[in-house]
Amino acid sequence: MIFLGLDFIISSLLWLFFIAFFVFIFRKQIKRFFLNKRSLADFISQLKIYLEKNYPKINFDYDIIEKTKEHNDINVRMYLIVDNIILQYTKLELDRSKFPRSTPKSLQWGGYVFNSEPNRDKLPIDWKERKTALLTRDKQTCFRCSKHLNTTTVQVHMIKPLENGGKYFLENLIPVCSDCKKLLEPVGTKTPFLTIKHDLYNIVETHLYEG
Numbered sequence: 001m002i003f004l005g006l007d008f009i010i011s012s013l014l015w016l017f018f019i020a021f022f023v024f025i026f027r028k029q030i031k032r033f034f035l036n037k038r039s040l041a042d043f044i045s046q047l048k049i050y051l052e053k054n055y056p057k058i059n060f061d062y063d064i065i066e067k068t069k070e071h072n073d074i075n076v077r078m079y080l081i082v083d084n085i086i087l088q089y090t091k092l093e094l095d096r097s098k099f100p101r102s103t104p105k106s107l108q109w110g111g112y113v114f115n116s117e118p119n120r121d122k123l124p125i126d127w128k129e130r131k132t133a134l135l136t137r138d139k140q141t142c143f144r145c146s147k148h149l150n151t152t153t154v155q156v157h158m159i160k161p162l163e164n165g166g167k168y169f170l171e172n173l174i175p176v177c178s179d180c181k182k183l184l185e186p187v188g189t190k191t192p193f194l195t196i197k198h199d200l201y202n203i204v205e206t207h208l209y210e211g
Contacts, residue, residue: 039074039207043078043203044081046087046203046207047082054147055145056146057146058089058146059147060085060088064084070097078208079201081202083201085200086196086200089194094143094174094184098143099159099171099174101171102144103169107136111126111130112126115168117167118167130170131151132151134156134170134174134175135150138174142176142177143180144174144176144177144184148177153177154176154177155175157174157175160172177195179195
């Protein structure tokens with residue numbers, strides 16, 4: 001029994017030595033595996049929280065997460081996921097079925113009709129009132145992406161541009177965020193700087209793995 005006990009102890013010590021040796025040799029790979037798994041999970045969680053909070057009505061497709069599963073570099077993978085989300089955002093179409101058809105009397109005021117007629121390149125003198133009316137009508141959200149807006153962040157997009165005969169009636173105006181304004185009314189061929197890209201890249205940078 002004593003010899004059997006010694007054999008067991010020796011065998012156990014050998015196994016422990018082998019395991020310790022294995023862990024030491026592959027410690028970087030093991031560390032990367034567990035840190036990558038944790039970091040990616042945290043990143044995806046924070047990404048979804050941000051998107052659901054800021055763009056509650058956009059149904060983003062997260063299939064890109066599974067498609068990048070076999071990628072070895074977690075940092076590259078996070079950027080691929082974010083770039084795909086940004087691409088989905090830029091390709092979002094306006095829901096024309098929800099374009100306003102008329103303006104309630106409660107959102108009109110004295111001079112509303114007269115000032116809705118274009119006057120060269122000048123904005124209506126009651127432009128501020130029109131922006132406030134748009135926020136009220138569309139519940140302080142961007143018509144395109146559903147981002148929350150206020151009197152300082154709201155931008156206005158004309159459904160039918162002035163050059164095509166559009167006027168400043170509220171039926172021809174929709175409230176949008178700065179990103180959607182840039183995408184709906186691009187200036188030149190240069191890709192516009194988008195706030196969503198800045199914010200999502202910041203999320204990636206907080207989860208970058210250095211190994």
